Amino acid sequence: MKQDVRILLLGEPKVGKTSLIMSLVGEEFPEEVPSRAEEITIPADVTPEKVPTHIVDYSEKEQSDKVLKDEIIKVERRMSDFDMKFSSSQANVVCVVYDVTNEDTIDKIRTKWIPLVNGDAEKGNKIPIILVGNKSDLRCGSSMETILPIMNQFSEIETCVECSAKNLKNISELFYYAQKAVLHPTAPLYDPEDKQLKPLCVRALSRIFYISDQDNDRILSDTELNRFQKSCFGNPLAPQALEDVKTVVWKNTSDGVQDNGLTLNGFLFLNTLFIQRGRHETTWTILRKFGYHDNLELTDDYLYPELRVPVGSTTELNQQGHQFLQQLFDKYDEDKDSALSPSELRNLFCVCPYMPWGAEVYMTVATTDDGYITNHGYLCQWTLSAYLDIHRCLEHLGYLGYPILTEQQSQTSAITVTRDREVDLEKCQTQRSVFLCKVIGPRGTGKTAFLQAFVGRNVEKTVNPSSAFSPYAINTVQVSKQEKYLILKEVDVEAEFLKASDASCDVACLMYDTGDPHSFDYCASIYKQHYMESNIPCVLVASKVDLSEVKQLHGMTPAEFCYKHRLPPPLPFSSLFLDSSSKSIYTRLAWAAMYPHLNGSDMSNTSFWLRVALGSAVVAVLGFAIYRAAVRLK
Incomplete structure (x- = not known):
């Protein structure tokens, strides 16, 4: 809403412009009237809309045409979005004053x-x-018959008020309507020539309807209407008032009422009626409650509430955020199969100006065999959004109506900002529930297969061939009987030189191909460059163990390297055998991220390493033997 209102009074000499101002301020008709009143500021606390109001008089005798132009011409116009900007010396609204007893002053409204x-x-x-007919005390009848054709000719005329500066008739009403024309403008909402709502207004009200339709049946029931009414205006409608509203809509539209509830067309008609009857402040109250500015776009304050995230901290959805998103899922899961089809997902995001999730989501989270996003995958994707780009996450929650539906001040109440990771290390414990693992290795190592296996898919049998590549995969794992979210991010060491910021994570997974003699050398180099002196735990993974293993050309074997640097021995992985041993790798990664201060220190004795190394070798040999047996049986 505007910070203040500036009203400029224009009109022919002697119509009573200055008298109107003096009568308003002095609450009595002045015996002596100056040729022009000085600018007057009315404090916010004495105006109906609680907004400071500046009233500016104009005198043709004292002021030049240039001064007048400076008062009424806008410096900046942005016609595409109705974002009207005014300098401190410009008029937000113009009152054209005429003398109800003088036809010439009425003609000059149109011509001059x-x-x-x-x-x-x-x-x-x-x-x-605003047209202002002064001196009504001198005329028996009304001038409206003469004024109506002018109002019909010029769509920018908001209303006409007949008043009298002498007996103070309608003086306060005049300035109220002037304030209203600025604070609740008709122009962005309604086209008086076409007699219908403008497209941006329809778009905004449609979003409000879909958010308020909590059971997704395309109808606002009495319960939903009353919750909407209470949210916007503080009180629910009385039962009879509710019936009266639906009766008016039913009588004027063919499809406005259905199953005793209000349809979208009925909701739009009702707001059109408000505007046509001069009650556009009702529609503006609704729009502003749902976050809209005068340009009918959501405000930055609404979409991007301030959230301070210190360095070293992360952002996670809290229980309140999860609850809201689960309710949203339940609302749009129309067939109740615990998954969102593409059409159901589009419906869920229909209140957003663009589709927040691209095709890559189908590679990032768990899906059904049909390629639908599961309930679990849906919550995982939101968790990933909150972790990677909290401002975009807050924006999307705003579009979906989080502050209104949860009766919270902003979307930030759905977010927990974690404490600095360094503090976690000092205290040897963490309260985080989301951890980031960088999966680093040469191209062709099998990182994509590793990520897809994490969400239960074989990369060679991608459920959605049109899916875009995603460097991320997210799922939950159990660590110390607690459910934690683990984010895997694929990083090619050949595609980019790892900067410190690129290497930063909660745990690093260094992956090498057991069939490529140069593969491990990359991992060893990355470890020495970024992780050897850091407090970021590392886990090495030997991929493609179902194939013949070759000697790594590094100078020492991967097991010897791990022993030297006090790292856990390489964990074997094959995308062909997603058994419990393969899946336990993800738990191991999450465990390392959750307890980085240990970093393998509890597994430092020689006999332990020998047992684990031998066990890993046995798993690899068994995996290869099972693979060959399976091939023979085909």
Whole structure:
């Protein structure tokens, strides 16, 4: 909403512009009237809308045309989005005053004053005008019969008020309507020539309807209407008032009421009726409650509430965020199969101006055999969004109506900011539930297969061939009887030189190909460059153990390297055999991330390493033997 309102009074000499201002301020008709009143500021606390109001008088005798132009011409116009910007010396609204007893002053409205104010302005970007008929105490009848054709001719005319500066009739109402024209403008909402809501208004009200339709049946029931009414206006409607509203809609639209509830068309009609009857402040109250600015776009304050995330801290969805998102899932899972089909996902995000999730989501989270996002995968994707890009996550929660539906101040109440990782290390414990693992290795090592196996897929049998590549995979694992989210991010050491920021994570998974003699050398180099002196735990994974193993050309074997650097021995992995031993790798990664201070120190004795190394070798040999036996049986 605007910070203040500036009202400029124009009109022919002697119509009573200055008298109106003096009568408003002094609450009595002035015996002596100056040729022009000085600018007057009315404090916010004495105005109906609680907004400071500046009233500016104009005198043709004292002021030049240039001064007048400076008052009424906007410096900046942004017609595409109705974002009207004013300098401190410009009029937000113009009151054109005429003498109800003088036909010539009425004619000048059409021929002189309106062209002067909006002559060069394009449709939709005109300064609102209030017509003011002064000296009504001197005329028995009304001037409205003469004024109506002018109002019909010029769409920027908001209303006409007949008043009397002498007996104070409608003086306060005049300035109330002027305030209203600025604070609750008609122009962004309604096209008076077409007699219908403008497209941006329809888009905004449609979003509000879909958010308020909590059971997704495309109808606002009495319960939903009352919750909407209470959210916007503080109180629910009385039962009879609710019936009266639906009756008005039913009588005027063919499909506005269905199953005793309000449809989208009925909701739009109701707001059109508010505007046509001069109650556009009702529609603006609704729009602003749901985060809209005068340009009918959601405000930055609404979409991007301030959230301070110190260096070393991360962001996670808390229980309240999870609860909201689960309710949203349940609402749009129409067939109740615990998965969202592409059409159900589109419906869920229909209140957003764009689709937040691209095709890569189908490679990032768990899906059904049909390629639908599971309930678990849906929550994982939101967890990933909150961790990687909290501001975009807050934006999407705002579009989905989180603050309104949860009755919270902002989306930040759905987020927990974790404490600094360094503090976790000092205290040897963490309260985090989301951990990032960088999966680093040469191209062709099998990193993509490793990520897809984490979400239960064979990379060679991608459920959705049109899926875009995703460097991420996210799922949950059990660590010390606690469910934790583990994010895997694939990093090719050949594709990018690892900077410190690229290497940063909660745990590093260094992967090498047992069939490529140069593969381990990359991992050893990365470890020495980034992790040897850091407090980031590392786990080595030997991939493609179902194939013949070759000697690594590094100078020492991977097992010897791990022993030298006090690392756990390489863990064997094959995408062909996703058994418990393969899946335990992900638990091991999450365990290392959750307890980085241990970093293998509990597994430092020689006999332990020999047992684990021997066990790993046995697993690899068994895996290869099983693979060959399976091939023979085909």
